Amino acid sequence: MAVAVVGSGLAGFTAYQALRRGGLAPGEIAVFGTDDDPAGAFRRHAAAIRQRRMRSESDGHCLPATFPGLAVRSALRRRSPGPLVASVLDRYHPTLEEFLAHVERVRERSGWERSLQGVRIERVRAVEGGFELDRHGRFRHVLLTPGQPGLNMPEELRGDPRAVHAYEPHEYRSTVTVVGAGLAAATEWLNALEAGAEVVSVRRREPLRRVLNVPREYFSRRGLGSYHRLSADERAARLRALLAPSYPPGADWDEPLARAAAAGRFRVEESLNGSEQVICATGFRRGFRHDPLLARLVDDHGLETFEGWVSAGADGSVPALTDTTRTLALGGAPAQWAFPAADTLAGARYVGHGFLRRIKACRIR
Amino acid sequence: MSYTLRGRLESRLAALLPLVAAACVLTALLHRWWPVQAVALMAGVGLALDVQAYHSLLRYQPAWAAFPLGALELGLLLGLMRLLNVIAPLPQALALFAAGWLLSQILAQAGFPLLRLGYSEDGGELGRLGGVSVLAVGVALAGAAATAYAGLRPVVHLAAGVHQGPLVITRREILIGDAGAVVRGGIIIRADDVTVKNVAVVGGVNGITVESVHGTVLDGVSVSGAQLDGIHVRLAGIVIKNCTVDMHGNPLGQGIDISYNMGMGTSMVEGCTVIGGMEGIATHASMTEIVHDRVSGTQMRGISVDEMSMGTVMDSEVSGALGIGIYCNDRSLCMIEHDTVVGTRPDVASGNPTRRGVGVLASFQSQADLRGNQLASNPVPMGAVIDSQIAATH
Numbered sequence: 068m069a070v071a072v073v074g075s076g077l078a079g080f081t082a083y084q085a086l087r088r089g090g091l092a093p094g095e096i097a098v099f100g101t102d103d104d105p106a107g108a109f110r111r112h113a114a115a116i117r118q119r120r121m122r123s124e125s126d127g128h129c130l131p132a133t134f135p136g137l138a139v140r141s142a143l144r145r146r147s148p149g150p151l152v153a154s155v156l157d158r159y160h161p162t163l164e165e166f167l168a169h170v171e172r173v174r175e176r177s178g179w180e181r182s183l184q185g186v187r188i189e190r191v192r193a194v195e196g197g198f199e200l201d202r203h204g205r206f207r208h209v210l211l212t213p214g215q216p217g218l219n220m221p222e223e224l225r226g227d228p229r230a231v232h233a234y235e236p237h238e239y240r241s242t243v244t245v246v247g248a249g250l251a252a253a254t255e256w257l258n259a260l261e262a263g264a265e266v267v268s269v270r271r272r273e274p275l276r277r278v279l280n281v282p283r284e285y286f287s288r289r290g291l292g293s294y295h296r297l298s299a300d301e302r303a304a305r306l307r308a309l310l311a312p313s314y315p316p317g318a319d320w321d322e323p324l325a326r327a328a329a330a331g332r333f334r335v336e337e338s339l340n341g342s343e344q345v346i347c348a349t350g351f352r353r354g355f356r357h358d359p360l361l362a363r364l365v366d367d368h369g370l371e372t373f374e375g376w377v378s379a380g381a382d383g384s385v386p387a388l389t390d391t392t393r394t395l396a397l398g399g400a401p402a403q404w405a406f407p408a409a410d411t412l413a414g415a416r417y418v419g420h421g422f423l424r425r426i427k428a429c430r431i432r
Numbered sequence: 433m434s435y436t437l438r439g440r441l442e443s444r445l446a447a448l449l450p451l452v453a454a455a456c457v458l459t460a461l462l463h464r465w466w467p468v469q470a471v472a473l474m475a476g477v478g479l480a481l482d483v484q485a486y487h488s489l490l491r492y493q494p495a496w497a498a499f500p501l502g503a504l505e506l507g508l509l510l511g512l513m514r515l516l517n518v519i520a521p522l523p524q525a526l527a528l529f530a531a532g533w534l535l536s537q538i539l540a541q542a543g544f545p546l547l548r549l550g551y552s553e554d555g556g557e558l559g560r561l562g563g564v565s566v567l568a569v570g571v572a573l574a575g576a577a578a579t580a581y582a583g584l585r586p587v588v589h590l591a592a593g594v595h596q597g598p599l600v601i602t603r604r605e606i607l608i609g610d611a612g613a614v615v616r617g618g619i620i621i622r623a624d625d626v627t628v629k630n631v632a633v634v635g636g637v638n639g640i641t642v643e644s645v646h647g648t649v650l651d652g653v654s655v656s657g658a659q660l661d662g663i664h665v666r667l668a669g670i671v672i673k674n675c676t677v678d679m680h681g682n683p684l685g686q687g688i689d690i691s692y693n694m695g696m697g698t699s700m701v702e703g704c705t706v707i708g709g710m711e712g713i714a715t716h717a718s719m720t721e722i723v724h725d726r727v728s729g730t731q732m733r734g735i736s737v738d739e740m741s742m743g744t745v746m747d748s749e750v751s752g753a754l755g756i757g758i759y760c761n762d763r764s765l766c767m768i769e770h771d772t773v774v775g776t777r778p779d780v781a782s783g784n785p786t787r788r789g790v791g792v793l794a795s796f797q798s799q800a801d802l803r804g805n806q807l808a809s810n811p812v813p814m815g816a817v818i819d820s821q822i823a824a825t826h
Contacts, residue, residue: 085549088549126552131549132545132546132549133545133551133552134541134542134545134546135542154495155494155495155496156494156495156496157494157495157496282492283434283491283492284434284491284492286434286552286553287433287434287435287436287439287552287553287554287555287556288436288439288553288554288555288557289434289435289436289439289491289555290434290491291553292436292555413553416553417550417553420549420550420553423549
């Protein structure tokens with residue numbers, strides 16, 4: 068086999084679909100990961116915050132072409148134009164069930180199981196003509212999608228018995244403080260209020276209100292072109308700004324909060340108080356140092372990094388380890404240097420397309 | 433979708449490609465240039481808006497924006513077509529635009545993403561397909577323009593002064609007379625698609641003879657002193673407008689005679705003045721519209737729709753005709769509307785009772801429908817003889 072995907076989560080799974088569409092058979096791709104459900108981690112996190120709808124839109128799926136999107140499939144299944152109309156108006160967000168069912172359907176028919184190796188890769192080492200993955204062989208083209216490097220728990224709350232991370236299973240006490248200002252935090256405000264709790268939001272900054280994780284132009288060359296032309300300092304600053312916590316605008320969020328605030332059940336404070344429960348909606352750890360595989364790769368090969376990001380080319384490939392005969396590319400959150408929304412499904416698709424292009428352009432496949 | 437400028441242009445032109453092909457086919461089938469002209473304008477409007485407005489104003493273009501933007505482009509297209517005098521049947525032009533718009537939406541939402549996996553993230557850029565599309569649209573439109581240019585008729589200017597005729601035109605051309613250009617001895621047209629403009633014709637057997645050809649236009653010609661007919665048309669489709677035919681001293685010739693062209697479409701005589709002659713304007717076995725004309729002082733009939741013709745006589749004035757003002761004869765069907773027939777003189781010398789100064793006469797199994805005519809100042813305003821009918825609505 069010439070092609071390997073390290074990581075069996077949604078990012079690896081979506082890139083895998085692009086490879087399959089590009090003509091690679093399941094037997095030509097090795098996927099390294101221990102969870103045979105590509106949506107396993109996402110499913111657990113979504114269940115923990117009781118997420119009902121996806122933030123993504125019709126094209127937030129795992130297939131390599133944006134069309135037909137989930138809205139088209141939903142319209143056909145329901146025999147109703149409703150999802151299509153909503154999609155035209157940018158109001159369509161698939162339910163979690165719809166998305167997970169889609170992942171399951173794609174998994175069944177894509178040959179994923181035949182490619183899945185069921186082992187975890189600890190080390191990737193550049194060798195003559197490719198890369199060696201532990202003792203599991205050499206591969207000419209490798210995509211690393213190691214996933215998120217663990218939950219981010221504020222230092223001061225480690226060991227605090229009241230504290231739980233939003234992405235860990237939990238119930239709600241009668242007084243709840245939610246730390247954070249992103250989608251998970253906003254979801255937890257509503258969850259806790261619905262459970263009858265009194266809620267305090269503790270945040271360092273006012274949350275941004277955005278439909279998607281980053282402004283829409285950053286999902287296409289329109290915004291990416293100028294982003295890629297920035298100097299490293301400018302790009303890091305832009306990336307920090309783009310990755311600031313945000314959640315979508317809309318009455319579905321604002322009205323329950325306004326009602327609760329009027330009833331004295333929701334307020335914003337600057338620091339923790341005496342709540343019975345502290346929910347840390349503080350996302351995931353950031354930076355390659357938190358991921359042993361990436362940290363070792365960087366150290367072994369002296370790769371260029373910047374403020375916790377591995378410096379990647381526009382298509383997610385690592386320039387120092389990529390040429391016309393081999394490819395090492397990053398996918399998922401580690402590819403944010405190439406694509407700010409790399410941790411989304413669109414980002415996974417973007418990296419998958421780039422990886423496929425590299426493979427097709429390779430002189431020695 | 434967030435288009436790059438290149439993506440916008442490539443997507444637009446690639447989506448337009450099938451429409452350009454359809455317009456070329458339509459143009460070939462209809463023998464009309466408006467489909468290609470309309471599509472070229474459509475491309476021009478779209479590209480101009482892409483470059484000048486959409487790219488800077490729409491960093492992200494939601495799918496619903498296709499509706500207002502489509503309406504804007506349609507409005508600009510129709511305005512430009514009017515401004516540039518692109519004459520197209522409105523329903524067909526709208527259908528062409530709607531087909532193009534719909535096709536572009538289908539391609540942008542479904543076709544291009546399926547064809548090119550990175551279509552959305554590439555901001556609508558199509559790679560090689562984009563380049564090929566731009567080239568193909570350019571070549572097709574340039575080819576159409578070259579074909580149109582090659583098909584243009586040569587324009588011949590006739591200098592001021594007297595030119596000895598008869599002038600025989602044997603190729604498709606536009607003959608334009610400079611002020612004071614006169615042809616003595618008549619003009620004979622023997623080629624299709626000839627236009628004669630602003631030429632004075634003096635003398636000749638017929639002033640202007642048009643026989644067995646298509647697409648003749650006589651615009652602003654004046655004819656006088658013809659031995660037989662002023663303008664003599666046989667087996668030919670013709671448009672005559674803004675002409676003057678002076679038949680003084682020729683009691684046996686017709687001012688304008690259009691005959692035996694029933695199978696060649698509708699001919700037209702518009703805005704002409706005919707003085708004298710046996711008949712001012714006469715048609716035989718013909719479909720002709722006679723509109724906004726003035727006929728006076730004729731010796732037999734002012735306007736005659738004869739011999740199984742189908743004719744409309746509208747908004748015209750016939751004055752001082754001897755015997756009959758407007759004549760609908762020999763199994764003809766005539767629409768006679770908003771005409772003024774005055775001063776028709778009784779032809780006492782003929783002894784023919786149908787020529788006693790009749791404003792409008794239908795004769796020999798003919799049918800004339802009259803509406804809104806002024807016929808009062810005639811000895812007999814109207815009449816029908818020999819199994820003919822007049823249906824008059826005032």
